[in-house]
Amino acid sequence: xxxxxxxxxxxxxxxxxxxxxxxxxxxxxxxxxxxxxxxxxxxxxxxxxxxxxxxxxxxxxxxxxxxxxxxxxxxxxxxxxxxxxxxxxxxxxxxxxxxxxxxxxxxxxxxxxxxxxxxxxxxxxxxxxxxxxxxxxxxxxxxxxxxxxxxxxxxxxxxxxxxxxxxxxxxxxxxxxxxxxxxxxxxxxxxxxxxxxxxxxxxxxxxxxxxxxxxxxxxxxxxxxxxxxxxxxxxxxxxxxxxxxxxxxxxxxxxxxxxxxxxxxxxxxxxxxxxxxxxxxxxxxxxxxxxxxxxxxxxxxxxxxxxxxxxxxxxxxxxxxxxxxxxxxxxxxxxxxxxxxxxxxxxxxxxxxxxxx
Numbered sequence: 193x194x195x196x197x198x199x200x201x202x203x204x205x206x207x208x209x210x211x212x213x214x215x216x217x218x219x220x221x222x223x224x225x226x227x228x229x230x231x232x233x234x235x236x237x238x239x240x241x242x243x244x245x246x247x248x249x250x251x252x253x254x255x256x257x258x259x260x261x262x263x264x265x266x267x268x269x270x271x272x273x274x275x276x277x278x279x280x281x282x283x284x285x286x287x288x289x290x291x292x293x294x295x296x297x298x299x300x301x302x303x304x305x306x307x308x309x310x311x312x313x314x315x316x317x318x319x320x321x322x323x324x325x326x327x328x329x330x331x332x333x334x335x336x337x338x339x340x341x342x343x344x345x346x347x348x349x350x351x352x353x354x355x356x357x358x359x360x361x362x363x364x365x366x367x368x369x370x371x372x373x374x375x376x377x378x379x380x381x382x383x384x385x386x387x388x389x390x391x392x393x394x395x396x397x398x399x400x401x402x403x404x405x406x407x408x409x410x411x412x413x414x415x416x417x418x419x420x421x422x423x424x425x426x427x428x429x430x431x432x433x434x435x436x437x438x439x440x441x442x443x444x445x446x447x448x449x450x451x452x453x454x455x456x457x458x459x460x461x462x463x464x465x466x467x468x469x470x471x472x473x474x475x476x477x478x479x480x481x482x483x484x485x486x487x488x489x490x491x492x493x494x495x496x497x498x499x500x501x502x503x504x505x506x507x508x509x510x511x512x513x514x515x516x517x518x519x520x521x522x523x524x525x526x527x528x529x530x531x532x533x534x535x536x537x538x539x540x541x542x543x544x545x546x547x548x549x
Contacts, residue, residue, distance in 0.1 A: 198307035199289055200321060200401040209405040213308070213317045219414050219472070220407065223433050227441035230255050231449060235266040237371055249375040256375070256462075259436040260454035260469035263445050264368070269360050274425055274448070274484075277357040280350045281482050285321055285399040295323065295342040302326045302394060303338050319409040319475045320400045327358045327393040327486075335395065358395050361423055361486035365393070368421060368452060369488075376462065376502070383499050384461070387490060388420065394487040400431060403475040411473035411481070415530045417455035418520055418538075419487040422469075424451040429481040435470040435532075456535040457490065457517060463498040464511040470532045492518040513542045 203210065230251045236244025255262040284292070297304025303326045308317040325335045335358050339351035369384035378384075400411040411431060426432065432443040432451065445451055453469035454462075475481070490496065495514050503509050512535065523538050524530050 198317075200307065200319075201289070204401055204404070207404070209319070209403060209409050212315055213319055213409045215316050215408065215410050215413060219316075219410065221440055223442045223474070224439040225441055227259075227261075227434050227436055227443055229261060229263050229443060231263045231265055231446065233266050234264050234268070234367070234371075238266075238268055238367065245371070245374060249371060252371060253375040256372070256454055256466035258467070259434060260459070260467035261434055261443070261471070262452055263449045264364075264452055265446070265449045267364050267450055268367075269364075270356075273353075273357060273360060276353050277484055278425070278427055278482055280353045281323075281397045281399065281484060284323055284347075284350055284397065285482075291343070292321075292323075294344075295339065297324060304342075316413060318412050318473075319403050320398055320411045320473070322399070323397040325354065325358070325395045327362070327395050329362060330355070330359065354395065354397075357484065358393065358486065361395070362393060364450075365421065365423060365486065365488045368423070372421075372458075372466075373499075376465070376499075378499050378501060380499070387461075387494070388488060391420075391488065391490045391494075392492070393489055394419065396485045396487070398473070398481075398483045398485065400473065400475050400481040400483075402478055402480060404477065406475045406477050409475055411475045413529075414470060414472040414532065416468040416470050416532050416534060417453060417487060418457065418524045418530055418534055419455040419489050420457040420461070421488045422451075422453040422455055423486045423488070424453070424483055425485075426451070426483040427481060429476060429479045431473045431476065431481045432483070433472050433474060435472075440472070455487070456538075457496060457520065460496050460512040460515070460535060461498055463502040463509070465502065468532075468535065489521075490517045492516060492521075496520075512539050513546070515539075515542050 232248050292305050295305045297306050305323050307321045328334050333355050336351035336355040340348050366385050369388050370382055373381045373384045403409050430442055430444055433440045454466050456468045459466055459468040493516055
């Protein structure tokens with residue numbers, strides 16, 4: 193089975209979910225309630241209010257040290273942009289299977305359409321369709337250009353809206369990087385902002401169709417993102433769950449709020465002070481769920497090394513080896529399935545590779 197074979201319109205008409213989409217029972221443990229996440233109002237920070245900045249930075253620090261996730265509001269997006277981006281996501285996933293396959297994700301590429309990630313795996317398949325797009329600060333407008341080249345001029349609006357949305361996400365990403373630096377009380381509060389200014393990103397549209405056996409399937413299995421931070425916009429259907437305090441808990445963002453998750457790369461940059469968020473996406477028996485996700489990545493060849501004040505004990509106090517995003521991405525794309533031990537296993541792999549040289 194590969195992505196061109198998976199047709200969720202047909203699968204939804206079947207009485208049972210195919211066994212390729214079943215997940216192990218320990219991955220399916222039900223949520224035990226809602227996670228009480230801090231809601232960070234960014235308006236004071238973005239407007240230069242130092243007292244408010246220090247207040248929210250403290251809250252961010254507590255959340256990142258506990259479970260690696262928090263919510264943000266008043267993030268500076270142009271009015272209506274988020275809603276329009278979700279509308280364009282609905283438009284794309286509402287196209288015929290043949291139309292969507294024009295943007296099929298070919299082996300070795302980041303950008304493109306997949307269904308069930310079945311081009312990479314044969315079991316524990318996620319109950320979802322995705323459109324993934326590599327993003328770099330324009331010009332050129334890589335998101336718009338890719339989609340227009342695949343879907344044609346008649347679908348140009350999808351690319352234009354996603355391009356604008358990615359640029360807004362990227363601006364927010366840099367603001368959040370500065371806030372994270374402040375939360376760590378770095379002498380150079382813009383250390384992380386500068387570190388990611390020449391970085392890249394991965395933008396993903398997720399579409400989770402209704403599932404007749406939600407107790408057996410998952411939209412995305414339990415994992416930590418290997419990237420730096422993840423900024424997520426979802427529609428009004430809940431589905432994101434975070435593992436915190438020894439149990440799965442549901443995330444319910446208020447309207448207009450974005451979810452921010454720490455990923456493995458930033459955990460390494462913080463020398464382990466901030467936790468990479470362990471999370472999953474569950475599916476709904478009756479409703480479609482959509483989310484738009486922006487994964488922040490450093491420049492591919494930049495060494496992931498914590499700021500000096502986080503490793504005051506010298507090399508002996510380093511929790512992770514030097515590595516580049518290119519190396520970590522290659523590791524996660526080479527058949528290894530990301531989970532909550534990715535960074536640990538990758539660090540061991542880096543060490544073994546270094547010992548060979």
